């Protein structure tokens with residue numbers, strides 16, 4: 467079977483074009499561009515069977531990133547697995563917000579709930595002079611973040627722990643987090659890719675606000691004077707997060723929108739102590 471015929475077969479089986487191209491390129495260990503250049507290339511038997519298996523799993527709903535083991539974030543190839551969230555394009559807005567507000571010179575920045583390490587690694591890639599710490603509670607996520615840092619040749623400190631617990635008092639210029647923020651009763655949890663992602667990365671108590679509340683409570687102790695907290699949240703949680711930060715004494719509280727124009731990131735400066 468040729469590349470062109472394999473793609474047509476996948477589309478006929480109901481796969482999205484992009485998913486089909488990503489899976490076929492993965493089976494052939496080639497880029498997507500290569501597929502367009504060599505449409506008449508013949509798949510060998512192993513490649514054909516591998517593609518058939520992946521097509522079947524994708525049709526059953528498994529995320530492409532778990533099938534290929536990688537997802538691009540901030541133009542970096544990030545390894546992913548079922549221990550944590552697949553990094554989302556919206557989270558690049560969080561990286562942009564941190565880069566725009568923090569001085570480019572030396573800074574200490576911690577990424578809480580790092581998962582694959584995507585945010586911490588994007589920051590370390592852009593600002594090699596920063597001291598970036600990545601924290602997660604799940605040992606498998608820690609191992610994944612470590613393997614990503616090694617594969618990308620980026621230096622970050624990686625610690626297992628509960629939110630700010632591994633950080634010393636008054637040690638950070640910024641705390642950054644994309645924590646779990648979905649309510650356990652949210653029907654979206656039984657749709658699409660999220661069905662395959664771990665609850666530990668998605669769900670928080672208190673209508674999805676528990677992790678954000680705990681981070682907002684803990685951050686002032688580990689932030690330096692005028693240090694920033696940046697937190698990602700659900701598109702309907704902007705007002706609740708602004709209220710939480712303002713009531714906790716944070717100043718300069720502001721919500722930023724994601725690529726679709728929805729409330730997505732709220733930030734604020736450490737309360738005066």
Ligand SMILES: C[S@@+](CC[C@H](N)C(=O)[O-])C[C@H]1O[C@@H](n2cnc3c(N)ncnc32)[C@H](O)[C@@H]1O
Pocket residue numbers: 550551552553554557578579580581582583584585601602603604607627628629644645646647666667668677
């Ligand atoms: C929404 S995922 C974000 C992963 C990654 N930062 C990203 O943006 O793709 C949330 C992460 O928080 C971690 N987590 C959950 N509870 C935690 C806790 N109490 N302390 C530290 N990390 C926690 C989960 O293991 C998961 O990796």
